[in-house]
Amino acid sequence: MSAQQVNPAPQQFPNFTPDSALDLLFSVDLISPQVQAELPADLHIRPLASTDYHRGHLSVLTVLTSVPDPGEAAWLGQFNAIRAAQRTYYTLVIVDKNTDRIVAVGAVFVERKFTRNLGLVGHIEDIAVDKQQQGKKLGLRIIHALVYISENSGTYKTILNCSDHNVPFYEKCGFEKKENEMAKYA
Ligand code: ACO
Numbered sequence: 001m002s003a004q005q006v007n008p009a010p011q012q013f014p015n016f017t018p019d020s021a022l023d024l025l026f027s028v029d030l031i032s033p034q035v036q037a038e039l040p041a042d043l044h045i046r047p048l049a050s051t052d053y054h055r056g057h058l059s060v061l062t063v064l065t066s067v068p069d070p071g072e073a074a075w076l077g078q079f080n081a082i083r084a085a086q087r088t089y090y091t092l093v094i095v096d097k098n099t100d101r102i103v104a105v106g107a108v109f110v111e112r113k114f115t116r117n118l119g120l121v122g123h124i125e126d127i128a129v130d131k132q133q134q135g136k137k138l139g140l141r142i143i144h145a146l147v148y149i150s151e152n153s154g155t156y157k158t159i160l161n162c163s164d165h166n167v168p169f170y171e172k173c174g175f176e177k178k179e180n181e182m183a184k185y186a
Contacts, residue, residue, distance in 0.1 A: 013097035013098060015100045016100050017049075017100055022046075023049060023051070024047040024050075025049070025079065025083055025089075025090070025091055026083075026090055030047075030148075030149045030152060031046060031092075031148075032144060032148035034144075035141050038141060039141060043094055043097065045092060045093070045141065046092070047090070047091065048079065050076060050079055054072075055093075055100060055101050055102045057093065057105065060102050060129075060130050061126065062128075063131055063134075064128040087110065088110055089107065089108075089109045089110075090108050090109070090146070090149050091105065091126075092105065092106050092107070092146060094138055094141070094142065102130075103132075104138040105126065105127070105128050106124065106142035106143065106145075106146050107124070107125045108123065108125070108147075108149055109125065110122055110123075110150065110155060116156060119155075119156050120153060120155040120156065121155055121158070122146070122147070122149075122150025122151075122155040122157070123159060123160065124146050124147075124150075124158060124160035127143065129142070139169060139173075143170070143173040143174075144173065146158070147173075147174075160175070161181045
């Protein structure tokens with residue numbers, strides 16, 4: 001037996017929780033292998049997990065909008081409600097393996113239409129990259145991974161709303177500007 005077999009190398013990321021130890025929102029089969037391969041070795045992309053309340057899920061979202069903390073029980077209630085709507089709502093996270101903390105998030109939900117031969121449309125929502133990690137292509141990777149899920153769900157298009165400021169970012173992700181957004185707040 002070689003010395004290497006007797007003394008295996010210490011685990012490179014001792015704090016990292018592997019997918020197999022998590023209760024995930026959807027199957028890892030929907031994670032783009034290409035996007036995972038393009039990420040640096042210390043970053044991992046996966047579905048949201050039921051314990052991600054403790055990995056900074058809400059704090060990453062604060063770069064996007066106001067995110068009051070609903071408490072863990074209410075957060076988990078939302079996670080379970082989303083999961084119950086099967087094949088509809090997909091939230092992705094990128095985790096820093098060194099810290100087991102979330103550094104980027106994004107979501108896509110699949111709308112079922114009566115038009116377009118019962119067509120499906122993917123709607124991308126709530127993209128956020130931790131301030132320290134912006135400008136490292138994580139936003140781009142999240143968008144590519146969400147489009148992969150959308151298209152593998154059978155959608156004929158994937159759409160999103162964004163500010164003028166973010167239009168160049170989405171163009172770099174392969175989107176083009178179409179029509180206008182209208183909103184009515186309650
Ligand atoms: N204007 C011009 N170019 C941009 C912008 C911008 N605002 N943001 C990114 N880019 C460019 C980058 O320079 C890069 O170009 P390159 O390929 O030529 O180098 C390319 O777009 C990819 O950029 P990333 O590094 O992937 O961007 P990042 O990881 O910082 O993520 C994001 C972009 C998601 C907008 C991030 O900055 C962020 O979280 N911002 C705050 C929250 C936010 O605005 N989220 C989007 C809301 S819209 C929605 O959720 C549907």
